[in-house]
Amino acid sequence: MTAEAPRAKDGRAPDVFKSGGWLPMREYPDAEAVDFAIVGAGAGGATLAAKLAKAGFSVVVFEAGPFWRPLDDFASDELEQQKLYWTDDRITGGDDPIALGGNNSGRGVGGSTVHFSMISLRFRPEWFKCRTKLGYGFDWPVSYEEMAPYYAEAEQALSVSGPVRYPWGPSRGRYPYRPHEVNASGLVLARGAEKLGIKWASTPLATVSAPRGESPPCVYRGFCNFGYSTNAKQSALVVWAPHAVRAGAEIRDLAMVGRIEMTAQGRASGVHYHREGEWHFQKAKNVVVAGYAIETPRLLLNSACPQFPNGLANSSGLVGTHLTTHAGPGVWGTFEEEIRWYKGPPNMAVTEHWNYCDEGKDFHGAYAFMSQGPLPRAWAQTLAATRGLWGEALRTEMLKYNHTAGFVPVAETEPRSQNRVELADDSDQYGLRIPRVIFSYSENDKRLQRHSVRFMSEMLDAAGGRDLWTNDDTSHIMGTCRMGGDPAASVVNAGGRSWDIPNLWVCDGSLFPTTGGVNPSLTIQALACRIGDRIKALARRGEL
């Protein structure tokens, strides 16, 4: 491990927009019971922190990773930027073990939004009632109509750059920023879609197409999945964390929360956290867990105590269960033209055709798919490990890098109880039990993926792709503390509040009862905005 020292302390936090810069930051003593202790500074935690601090609550956010300054800390280099990923020891099992680390988690203020692909799509309205309306999964306890204003709030906050008329979903206002010019990799998708007669769009992306505050427009350098060194990307590090600090929240970096403390009356009283080599205890009136779909259930389970022997918020037995991911079987082909897919954001064109069309499906669920732009290291690893290419064969195949294009879906998987996060017997560097992630595809999941591979292959072929081949992958993790309307069938209510422990909340992708066929970050941020408003309303009514 590299020696890391916290930056956010002594009354200041890094100013992400200035080399070596600082922002003044309010600090709270451990002994002061703050209104909210939030665990995790990603899409859920940083967003909620900004909302609550603006509403006048005292807020401390605990982030296990560093507080980056992109201008100083981020290189245009795949290997160096592996530091953005959560790489603490974890076990992955089941019939179809999920690759963790860089695939689906971040470490540092901003969480995985620091390296996400910036794809900012809304759920199809019916997915919020997918059991009732589409016959699969679990209904959300909120409707699209309730979520729509929060989607709009999140899109405005991120200055999402997208088309004037987005071709799917209910009519909506235009995106805040104009769409990006589509690169050749995206034009392959466009060409294929037009040949097959389906719609495509320039992907709505959370990287700005024109200047915005201290963010310059995107320069199409293509390293988006490795941190954006120029701050065009509207990550939680760049958007919500500075809002939160300016509004009076404290963000404590390199602070790993290991356990939530409970009172004899069954309320959370604060969090034990590890920082600068020691354990500390922060008192809090409310605790929000926002560590994403592995660390959130892990913390609730690791906080088991005599009063709650099966972990916190777990009277339903559902904490850690119903883990979902997005399957991402890729289809790849070679083109006569130069594509040079390293230029621009990796996913500049999208089709949501199979998110909105239900005819001809032999499965429940949905998928979108996007054009791709992997960088050489990641691409060589995919080629080598998938096709077993090595020796001269690998080097020769890699020469096709500039002539390759492909599609990867964001393919829904069913929420099932056997797919779960549990505690393994091994411990990590803090002495905390590490998570074991167990995942297997259902027959439906496999049918959905076969459909996507068939369809994407047909489209890539129509676009002029030759020598097609496929690989398997996944992205995103969701669903392990689902929200719902019934205490016996959900971990938290529609406001993210635990049914069992009234001052304990969850605010991240763990909440998703069903996953849909789009990337989750926009929905997580919209949910966090909504939960922030719900908490304000409860406080006004004296029900907090």
Add this chain to the structure above:
Amino acid sequence: MSEPDPPPVSTAAPPALYSGYDVLDKWASPSFDAKTRGVLAQRLHVLPERRFLTEEEWRLVEAISARLVPQPDRARPIPITPWIDDMLAADRGEGFRHDGAPPMREAWRRGLAAIDAEARRRHAQGFAGLAPDAQDATLRAVHQGEVDPADWPGLSATQFFLDTLLKTVAGIYYAHPDAWSEIGFGGPASPRGYVRLGFDERDPWEAKEAP
């Protein structure tokens, strides 16, 4: 390494598709920011000393890497082994391991020993001492899982070969600027980025493909 054998066909180098292009020519241009220059200077000029592997394991990794990414065309091959040793010494992994599999360092120790055992079983000699075609035959057997399971406790030979060994070696090779130049990758691009994004479009600071 052994005495040089007549090179088998498989040690041919791929054709030079972007000859004359060198990513590093952009070192002082607006495509390279200070942070990136610092990171790459380290990679190019400061090779980590051996800290984790034994001398014998080091030689074995050298020999394996030379078959996984042969570089007969390079006077100065891209270094692989020092970065594997560095990764293991720092215990800096991908952040997950398969259920039942040992932790990363132990997996490498066992896997390397098993490959050497496979070489001895097939060719009565350690892997590093074999001729390249015998080395390739050994690696093919490991890749295909045609091994003695007794040598692979808690490990799948195929999984170790593909997901640990090959993925790591390929990832190190293609993290080097010489490999970027070889495949015509633009390389670092901050803050300048790119302007021409369409089919067959190329900025003047990008690689030109041989006609």
